[in-house]
Structures are given as C-alpha cells and as structure tokens.
Amino acid sequence: MSAADxxxxxxxxxxxxxxxxxxxxxxxxxxxxxxxxxxxxxRVNVERGLAAGRRIAGRKxxxxxxxxxxxxxxxxxxxxxxxxDMAVPDGGTVPAGRLxxxxxxxxxxxxxxxxxxHRDCTVADVIRATDFALAALEIVDSRNADWDITIVDTxxxxxxxxxxxxxxxxxxxxxxxxxAVQMTMTRDGTAEPVSKGTGADCLGGPLNAAAWLASTLAxxxxxxxxxxxxxxxxxxxxxxxxxxxRFEARIxxxxxxxxTFTQEGDPA
Numbered sequence: 001m002s003a004a005d006x007x008x009x010x011x012x013x014x015x016x017x018x019x020x021x022x023x024x025x026x027x028x029x030x031x032x033x034x035x036x037x038x039x040x041x042x043r044v045n046v047e048r049g050l051a052a053g054r055r056i057a058g059r060k061x062x063x064x065x066x067x068x069x070x071x072x073x074x075x076x077x078x079x080x081x082x083x084x085d086m087a088v089p090d091g092g093t094v095p096a097g098r099l100x101x102x103x104x105x106x107x108x109x110x111x112x113x114x115x116x117x118h119r120d121c122t123v124a125d126v127i128r129a130t131d132f133a134l135a136a137l138e139i140v141d142s143r144n145a146d147w148d149i150t151i152v153d154t155x156x157x158x159x160x161x162x163x164x165x166x167x168x169x170x171x172x173x174x175x176x177x178x179x180a181v182q183m184t185m186t187r188d189g190t191a192e193p194v195s196k197g198t199g200a201d202c203l204g205g206p207l208n209a210a211a212w213l214a215s216t217l218a219x220x221x222x223x224x225x226x227x228x229x230x231x232x233x234x235x236x237x238x239x240x241x242x243x244x245x246r247f248e249a250r251i252x253x254x255x256x257x258x259x260t261f262t263q264e265g266d267p268a
Contacts, residue, residue, distance in 0.1 A: 041155075062140075072150055105140065108202070
C-alpha cells in the first residue's frame, strides 16, 4: 500500500478518536488481510502521539484467546502501544464520553526491570527481566463503528486500546504460577460474575504472551525496555461498560482492582 493510503486510514481513526464518533471499519481503506499495512497505520498515530508530547508506558497484547482468534480468522495475537496518559488509578473513574464504546477485561500486567532485546525470547528470559506482576484492567475501545472489526481493523486501531488500570500491590514472580491464577470480574457488586477465566486462558499463560510480544518487537527493531508495562491479554471475556457501571476484578495471588464509569453530570 502507498504511504498516502496508510496516512488516510490513520487520519480517519484519529478523527474518530478526537470527535468521539466511531468511523466505518477502516479495512475498506486497506488491502484485504494486509497486517503490515495495518501496523503501519498504527505506527503513524503512535508517532503523532509522541510528537504531541505523549509518553509510551509499555505495550498491550490482544487476541490471546483462541475463541477470539477463531472469530477473526487469525492464528496469532496482536499488539498495541500503551501511553502513560491512558492510565486510570485503581478505584478511579472514567468520565462519561472519554471513550466511544468501552469494554472491560481483566488481565495480568508485567513491569520489566531490564530490556528484552532477543528475537527468540523465552519464558525464562521474561521471568528474569520482570520486576513484578500486577492485577490489571484493560478498558478497550474501538474507533470502528459497532465493534465491526477484523484483524486489520483492530491492529490499525492500536489493537483497540483505550485505557488501563493497574493494581497497587506488586508481586514478584518467584513462586508465582501465572498459568494457575483465577480471575472473577463483577459489575456493580453483584454476586454473578460478568467474566471468569484463568491464566492459562491467555495464550496458555501470560508469560507465553509476553515472550511472543518480546520476540515480535525485537524482530521489528523496537524491543521491550526496562520500565515497560506489558498488559499480557485478557483472562476472560470482555464486558460492555455503560455509564454508571462499576467493575471489580479479583485475580488470585494478585489482589482486587476496580474502576467506575461516570454518568453525564457526575463529577469526574
């Protein structure tokens, strides 16, 4: 695809984000199934963010669930960039209108203490490089109308990134089996969970997902660095967020984490 086509798709997504009005799926502007072009679109808007003074805080991994991969007809995860201004404090609020069509998922975050520069990164490499794990909520969003997405749409749209919440209790990986963690997420304090899952539901384990990301980024010449936050992927299904909703997730061994979506007129 031409640079002009890539820029046009990036322009459409950025306009949707700024206006708060979703756009038609951008796959109509890109060659069918062209992941390279989709990542090029993503990079254009990441670079625009950096030029505007935003700071990269890390990366996120998407499409770690085999079910979601099957729905989109792909056999691999994807990734996006996490900016520092996307962080919401644990127990904090998301103002009405901040996002277009948010959904919430619970996952494990890793915070790196050293770089991961190798194209053949292993789980052992990830363990050595990780300072600690945190419970996390990712609030995904789509600039593509009605979440009508293929792999090309979501990759171009920064892997459907929105906001994220990190827990405040760092847990070292020593003795922690992230494949075995149990996650339950509820809405508005009800007993019935809106999402459940385990660490193994995330690409067989969050460390597997992180190793894939590290290898992929190193091969692209943009490796994970010390201090990066890695959102490793959902442990269970996403839940649609509406104004007034409060979500709380409990991830065994990592603790509880929550966020509230305000209604129009509520204080932020």
